[in-house]
Amino acid sequence: MCRHIACLGPAEPLGEVLVRPRHALVRQSWEPRRQRHGTVNADGFGVGWYADDDPVPARYRRAGPIWADLSFADLARVVRSGAVLAAVRDATEAGADGEAAAAPFAAGPWLFSHNGALTGWPVSAAPLAATLPPAELLGMAARCDSALIWALVLHRLREGDPLGQALADSVTDLAAAAPGSRLNLLLTDGTAIAATAWGDTLWYLTEPGTTASTTTGSTGADAGRTVVASEPYDDGPGWREVPDRTLLVATRTDVQLTPLKEPTA
Template structure:
C-alpha cells in the first residue's frame, strides 16, 4: 500500500503539506495511523507541483524513503505552489523497484497516484493488460500495477471519456480480476478526481481543498469518503458519487470538473480530443 495527498488552494511551501503537519506525509511514510495493509512506506516517494504560469507540473521522485532524502527539507521550505500531488510508496510484491515506479506519474497537465494493490500481480492481471494496445504496454514507465492502471486510465481518456467517468471505469474493470484495492488520485492543477475503493480516503475544504489517504492533523473539517465512491473537487467544492460496479459514472459537475491532459499549445477545440500517446510519458 501507499499514502498519497493532493492539494488545491492558496500558494503554500511544499513543506506546509509534507513536513509541518504533525501527521504529515513524511511521518506517514514510517508511522501511518490509518493504513490497513502494510506498515512502512519506504519504497520510494514523489512530489508533483505546478509553478505559476506553467500548466505542466514539475516532479521530484526518488527510489528510497522520503525521510532519508537530505535535500528535500530545504526544497520543501522554499518551493511554493497552489497545487500539489505527493505520495510515499509501499511496493506491491512482484512490482519493479526504482524511481520510475514512484508516483506521481505524469502526462501533459495530469498527475496520477495509486494507493492500493492488485493482489496476484502480475499473473492474474495478464488479461487486463492485454486490453491495451501493444504500444501502450511497451510505453509503461515501470513494471508495476500502478503504471498499468495509469495506462488504462489514459487509454480511456483518449476515447473521449471525462476524467471522472474514466477513473470509475478503470476501477470497475480492474476489480473484475480480483479483490483489488483501487484508491486512485489525479489532479490537473485546477481540480482533483479520486476514487475510494478498498482503503481510506479523506477530504477537507476551506481554505483550499485537500484529498488524502488519511488526515495529516487532528483539526476539524476532515470527512471520510465512503468506500466505492468517486470524488470530484474544484474551487466550488467537493462532490461525491457512488461507483456502481455495473453502471456508468455520473457526469462531473462543471464546478468540480478536472481538465484535459493536453498541453495548452496542442489542445484541440473543447470537447474534441484527448491526449495522444506521446503525452503518456513525462
C-alpha cells in the same frame, strides 16, 4: 500500502502540506495512523506540482524513504505551488524499477497515484493489458500494477474522458478482472482532483479561501482550498471520510461524491 495526498489552493511552500502538519505525509511514511495494509512506506516517494502559467507539472521522485532525502527537505521549504500531488510508497513486491515505480506518474497535464494492490498480478491484468495499443503498453513507466493502472487511466484521458469518468470506468474494469483488489486512485490536472475509495481509507478537507491568486490561472477573492488524502494530516474538525466504493471529484471550492457500483459477475 502507500499514502498519498493532493491539494488545490493558494500557492504555498510544499512543506506546508507535506511536512509541517503534525501527521503530514512525511510522518505517514514511518507512522501512518489509518493504513490498513503495510506499516512503513519507505520504498520510494514522489511529489508533483504545478507552476504559474505552465500546465505541465514538475516532479521530484526517489527510490528511498522520504525522511532520508535532504534535498527534498530544501525543496519543500522553498518551492511554492497551489496544486500538488504526492505519495509515499510501500511496494507490494520487490522490483527493479526503483524511482520509476514511485508515484506520481505523469503525462501531459496529469499526475496520478495508486494506493492499493491488484489481486493476482500480473496474470489477472493480462486481459486488460491486451486492450491497450501496443505503443502505450510498451511505454509503461514501470513493471508494476500501479503503472499498468495508470496506463489504463491515461488511455481514457487521451480519448477525452473527464477525470472522474476515467477513474470510475478503470476501477470497474479492474475490479471485475481482479476481485478483491484495492484501488484507491488519485488524479489531478492542476485544476481539479478525482479520487476513488476502493478498499482503503480516503479523506477530504475543504477550507474557504482568503487569497486571490492560484498557480493555474484562476483568480478571485473567494478562491478556496481542497485537500484529498489517504488520511488526515492533523486532527482538525473539518476532515470528512469518504465512504468505500465512492468516486470523489473536487475543485478548490466544491467536492462531489458519487457511489461506485460493484461490477457484475
